[in-house]
Amino acid sequence: MTEAIVAPRPKPKSARRRAREFAVQGTYQWLMTRDTVNNIDLFIHNSxxxxxxxxxxxxxxILFGVIKDAGALTKALEPHVERPLEEVSIVEMAILYTGAFEIISMPETPYPVIINESIELAKTFGGSDGHRFVNGVLDKLAALVRADEFAAAAAKRR
Known part of the structure; x- marks a missing residue:
């Protein structure tokens, strides 16, 4: 008798992971359509x-903050991207915007958590190496925006 091989069950998504997924999807929709945040929110909520x-x-x-602060987020991200932002895929831009918003505006969440979540989102939604790109950009942003937290984390690794 042979035993069936059973694939491990995927870990259930946390409420916060789902929130970030929906925020990325809403940001993507906004980047594609420039629709109002209220219309996008209603669509995501009902979809x-x-x-x-x-x-x-x-x-x-995240969603309302990204759309409200898109200009400032663009300025914060630009120095850390080695090509024009127009050349970055829209999926990766949506992930960068949401991750940057959290890093800048939600200091209660440790930056490594935000970066790790952004990497996972890039693996799920982005291109094959998009997660590396997202990691590099958000890591540079965190080093600048959260210098004290970044230095403390680096000291712990030593």
Missing amino acids: TSYFNKCDEALYRG
Whole structure:
């Protein structure tokens, strides 16, 4: 008798992971259409049966914040990207915008958590090496914006 090989069950997504996924999807939609944040929010909210499993406050905070602060986020990201932002894929820009917004505006979340979540989002939604690009850009941004936290983390690694 042979035993069936059973693939391991994927780890269930946390409410915060789902919130970040929806925020990236909403940001992507905004980058593609320039629709209003309220229309995008309504679409995201109504487009899936599992929206109620996300941290809605985090999702809305990121999505509304990214769209409101897009100009400042662009200026914060530009020095850390070695090509014109217009050449970055829209998926990766959506991930960079959401990650940058959290790094800059949500200091209660440790920057390594934000970067790791952004890497996972890039692996899920982005191109084959997009996660490396996202990691590099957000790491440079965090070193600048959260210099004290960054230095403390570096000291711990020594």
